Amino acid sequence: MKVDTIDQKKKGGIVLKVVIYIICILLAILSIFPFWIMMVNATRSTTEIQQHAVSLIPSGFLKNNFAVLTGKSFNPLVGFMNSIIISVGSTTLSIYFSTLTAYALVVYDWKLRNAFFKMIVAIMMIPAQITMIGFYQMCYKLGLTNNLLMLILPAIASPMTVFFMRQYLVAAFPFEIVQSARIDGAGEFRIFNQMCLPIMKPAIATQAIFAFVSSWNNLFTPLVLLTDKKNYTMPIMVSLLRGDIYKTEYGSIYLGLTLTVLPLIVMYLILSRYIIEGVAMGSVKG
């Protein structure tokens, strides 16, 4: 009798395990399938797509699609360059100054320290969309609407990154080295640059990935600020694919989408372990 219930339990366990694997595999397919179709269709001609929109096997019209794509307003190279400039610039500033601010919050004892930290926590959740009208009007008045710097410089104040860097410093920073460096006569700024930054490398790496990806993917701010075609970023270039000029050029639309996704997927597959770890690490603060 007892053996029976254990047997049943085991059977139930196996059934549940099969269900788990089936659901996980279905979800995995759901993650891959749209991108697979996109990449395959990027190599197929519009006529092929119109006859059968789904195919798992690539065709030979990649070159043709590329010619049609770049023959109109979509310019992947310009978008790529602008996105690189903005993402690299804002990531660098955000990482450096967030670490510096976090260092100020952790290493030094000053009167307004706690008030400043509370303010950072309070403003962390303010979304950019809410302040956009004022931000746009300010840039417009100053004649800076098409200036990429307006998309880079605000990264100096990144409350989320400061918050994360502070958590990391509190947990992992050896304060004794500051003392001994002071005894050796090093200046405070030098101590930060030469001792703190190298120690922060793991935190800097994860935060840099996230800062880069969120800047690269940002549509709203560039869409509002950049009106000149030569300043368009990748997400704005993508939005052009929705326009009438590509209406029936399905192959080219899929190719344009592929060109914007490919760098991200390659980067993700290389760094995925760190990215997942970084997401998990970020949650601990919650």
Added chain:
Amino acid sequence: MKKKKLVKYGKYGYFFSIPFIVAFLFFSLYPIIYTFVIAFTDLKGLGTELNFLDEPFANFKSIFANKTFLRALGNTFFIWICNFIPQIGLALLLTAWFTDKRFKVKGAGVFKILFYMPNIITAATIAILFKALFDYPMSPVNDIMVSLGVFEKPVEMLQNKMMAKGLVSFIQFWMWYGYTMVILISGVLGIDPEIFEAAKVDGANGVQTFFKITIPNIRSILLFTLVTSLIGGLNMFDIPQLFLLGGPDNATLTTSVFIYQLAFQGSHLYARAAAASIIMFILIAVLSAGMFYIMRDRDAEKIKKEIKEAERQKGEEA
């Protein structure tokens, strides 16, 4: 001696915070205040001069009376709820499976990587990709449906309002459940393993353990997920703007898309858009403060109860 040292170095705390503060004042605080001021003027079109309205709240009144805005507000909540409930449900289920030692799901690492992947892809690209996937007359989904015999002939799915709303919710769900799952898993792994051991000794089964031990222990992480998702949801822009431009017939118009279209398209009604932004700002602040308050209250109450209980037991023992 030590105190003196701290006083001496304290000024560097101010020095090192200066870049952050200057950038914050210029790029965040000033625009917020400026948005607030604009909301009380008649700013529109190409002008930059601020003329204050005789009736200060006229912009706010006209926004509240605007049926399209109210519709957008309703859509925003509807789309967010339809994405969040299945998202947190699936994330919790996967978390339970992936953290339960009895299942030992093989390839859990690969599954995590694949489930999270849509989250890092540009939302603008995903919106246009889904538009292409569901398009009419010829698109992959129509092709599959016709081949399977579900549809007799291609259907104009995106013209159906409920379908359009549902798809925006689905895209949001698809992009975010992996992220939520990774966060919840890390929360569960942070729970003291002894608690699970104790539950096992007491003979609790998997379902009981999950609801009685796991969920209460990750409550603060669940709250974090809820608040960040709500704020993100109330600002949803990329997907609804590029998927169907807010259509069909404003069915996927969210408040962010409404504000964008009001201020940066057509007749550039900046002042009204600013008023709508302020309304959203207040709404978000109130909702997230409320959630934190409810959660904190419960925690405090629980601790109070526990203290009382402990005191009672002590009394009984005596």
